[in-house]
Amino acid sequence: MPTTRPDNPVLPDQPPTPDRRRDCDEACDRRAFLKRGARVVGASVATVVLFDLMELEQMAEASGVVTQPVGAAPAGGYDWTKHQYIYLIDLRKCIGCGSCVRACSRENDVPAGHFRTWVERYEISRTGETMIESPNGGLDGFEPVVTGEDIAKAFFFPKLCCHCTHTPCVQLCPVGASYRTLDGVVLVDETRCIGCGYCVQGCPYGSRFIHPETHTASKCTLCYHRITRGLATACVEACPVGARRLGNAKKVGDEVAEIIATQRVQVLQPELLTEPNCYYLGLTMEAR
Amino acid sequence: MGEYGGYLFPNDLHILWGLMIVMYPYVTGLVAGAFILSSLYHVFNRDELRPIGRLSLVASLGFLLAAPLTLLLHLGHPERGINAMITPNLSSAMAMFGFIYAGYLALLVFEIWLVHRVDIIMLAARSQGIKRSFYKLLALGVYDVSKEAKAVDHRVLIVLAAIGIPGAALLHGYVGFIFGAVKANPWWSTPLMPIVFLCSAIVSGIAMVIILYQIGMKFSGRGIDAPCMQSLARWLWLFVILTVSMELLEIMTLAYEAAEEWQVIGPLLTNQLAFSFIGIQLVLGAMIPIILLGIVVLMSPYLTDQIRNTLCFVSSLLLLMQVFAMRWNVVIGGQTFSKSLRGYREAHKPELFEKEGIALAIVVFVIPLVFIILFNRVLPLFERAEKETPDATGAEPC
Numbered sequence: 001m002p003t004t005r006p007d008n009p010v011l012p013d014q015p016p017t018p019d020r021r022r023d024c025d026e027a028c029d030r031r032a033f034l035k036r037g038a039r040v041v042g043a044s045v046a047t048v049v050l051f052d053l054m055e056l057e058q059m060a061e062a063s064g065v066v067t068q069p070v071g072a073a074p075a076g077g078y079d080w081t082k083h084q085y086i087y088l089i090d091l092r093k094c095i096g097c098g099s100c101v102r103a104c105s106r107e108n109d110v111p112a113g114h115f116r117t118w119v120e121r122y123e124i125s126r127t128g129e130t131m132i133e134s135p136n137g138g139l140d141g142f143e144p145v146v147t148g149e150d151i152a153k154a155f156f157f158p159k160l161c162c163h164c165t166h167t168p169c170v171q172l173c174p175v176g177a178s179y180r181t182l183d184g185v186v187l188v189d190e191t192r193c194i195g196c197g198y199c200v201q202g203c204p205y206g207s208r209f210i211h212p213e214t215h216t217a218s219k220c221t222l223c224y225h226r227i228t229r230g231l232a233t234a235c236v237e238a239c240p241v242g243a244r245r246l247g248n249a250k251k252v253g254d255e256v257a258e259i260i261a262t263q264r265v266q267v268l269q270p271e272l273l274t275e276p277n278c279y280y281l282g283l284t285m286e287a288r
Numbered sequence: 289m290g291e292y293g294g295y296l297f298p299n300d301l302h303i304l305w306g307l308m309i310v311m312y313p314y315v316t317g318l319v320a321g322a323f324i325l326s327s328l329y330h331v332f333n334r335d336e337l338r339p340i341g342r343l344s345l346v347a348s349l350g351f352l353l354a355a356p357l358t359l360l361l362h363l364g365h366p367e368r369g370i371n372a373m374i375t376p377n378l379s380s381a382m383a384m385f386g387f388i389y390a391g392y393l394a395l396l397v398f399e400i401w402l403v404h405r406v407d408i409i410m411l412a413a414r415s416q417g418i419k420r421s422f423y424k425l426l427a428l429g430v431y432d433v434s435k436e437a438k439a440v441d442h443r444v445l446i447v448l449a450a451i452g453i454p455g456a457a458l459l460h461g462y463v464g465f466i467f468g469a470v471k472a473n474p475w476w477s478t479p480l481m482p483i484v485f486l487c488s489a490i491v492s493g494i495a496m497v498i499i500l501y502q503i504g505m506k507f508s509g510r511g512i513d514a515p516c517m518q519s520l521a522r523w524l525w526l527f528v529i530l531t532v533s534m535e536l537l538e539i540m541t542l543a544y545e546a547a548e549e550w551q552v553i554g555p556l557l558t559n560q561l562a563f564s565f566i567g568i569q570l571v572l573g574a575m576i577p578i579i580l581l582g583i584v585v586l587m588s589p590y591l592t593d594q595i596r597n598t599l600c601f602v603s604s605l606l607l608l609m610q611v612f613a614m615r616w617n618v619v620i621g622g623q624t625f626s627k628s629l630r631g632y633r634e635a636h637k638p639e640l641f642e643k644e645g646i647a648l649a650i651v652v653f654v655i656p657l658v659f660i661i662l663f664n665r666v667l668p669l670f671e672r673a674e675k676e677t678p679d680a681t682g683a684e685p686c
Contacts (some may be wrong), residue, residue, distance in 0.1 A: 078517060082505070115298045115299055118297075118298045118299075120295075132295035134295070136298075137298040140454070154622070168470070171380065172381070172382065172470075173377050174372040174377055174380040174382035175368070175375055175376065175377060175380075175383070176375060176377035187333065192368070192375075193365065194364065194365045196366075196371065197304045198303060198380070198466075200304055201304065201472070202470050202471075202472055203472060205297045205627065206297030206626065206627045208299065212362060215365060216364055216365065228587065254595075272350075272472070288630070
């Protein structure tokens, strides 16, 4: 986003000294020409910048986000300095209906065969054998299953981008197309992404993919277009049992923040020190 | 899916980095290897390597010119590739490629120009018309071939080559770092990765130069210099042993520790990568050349030139295959298992005709060879110029 306008070229405008007057005609002509040229270029640049800014403003209005510099006071709309998003999944509540996956797919136009969120089913036998599946990412829910094993423990395991604080994807992106917003959401700028796939390789959770049509990295945006308007994410909205919840760590008395602070929550692969902001209640050691 | 040990994350179904990303470290490895070999002559004064001094430098440039093609063919948006240099994210290992590449290219071109400077001036003096203008253009307006000027050339050359060695190490060690620094992937994430990449790069570079030198001599009807071949074999043997030792140490450590990652890597090496890892990278491509080169190095007095040349040629071909297999096993192997560490993808089979297919990979590999042939037409790589060097005034083409 252009924030400063380029300076117009500054030309020397001192009058010519007497001994230089010989070649004044030529010099003046050149100077006048350069001055005129500079004005034309300056005016064009200013116009382009102005139109650019207007366009940005329109885009911002359309998306409901008020653009503001980092740390600025709220300008009537959404203030990202007052938000720090946290996500909580209660594994004891999830029923594996797949509503969240369907809602996400519809809301974000996720290409078939790729997932911004998905649900896994874990079945763990008494002898520790672990069976995991996620047919079509859980989009169509799960068929009842009959196994020969003596199942001791079974649960559904929803996943999405963990929006890590120290995320490898942002660190690895060679052009800065992957970035983390001030309110804690990891996003991809599709217009900058070169489609190298380094971030996809670097994500330990498998939550990124290369979009088959745009050929750029794609991932969960935490429904940034919704949450910045005060709405819940599509997956949270769709969950019939309240297994998925979105919170704001900066809000005093936030219920999700309270649970994370006071209860036994866990994150995925904590040993990698990516500091995920997606927390789980009821995670067991077999889950990865 | 659904079976024990066979669970892949839903987004992990396809191999994302294909043949071109295998070619990328392979080609840059040839660059670094050939350059380091040329430095043995230019900096460390290994005079027996004089016959391949120029060839190895120009081969290095040829492969360097082809290297970005592999990346451009891979990128989803190659037209934005330059952004990695215009708006680089400085915390990204990958963003450094453009800068390291550009710096290295400049250094290599300058060094090659210096090495060929006297030849260029002589060729300009000898030729007529457009050819003369062309060589004069290449001479960049400097026609001094006096002893003092040549001494200065030599000193600058040593400095350039001395910068070039860490440069080559950086270029290729860095490619290893790109993989070694991905903590999400236990098959990649090891500090040994840059060193293994670098050593195997030197192996591939020497092997490539041996093959090009032997073919070049065959076609030009000259004899292969025996001390040079013997020396190449010795260096090659040393670096193969180093490379394979480190590759094995890495595996042995993983296997002995038997931590979580070995549960997925162990079966990977014996099943999905059995052919390319055990078959080629360890047995056909490493054990056999180590034995053959061992014969060349240890039994040198008993060998005829022809046997030595044949043993070196065969070993070099096998080692070129070994290094390619190593790149394949790293790049493709690292993506063959899911990040769930609980399942494997289908074996990766590149198509013949696709953006990252076999045909284009061959084109990328052939471009440097064509470059070397064309370069040899313009500036001969195998001639010893000193004998014919006229004095400074005689060389003045103007």
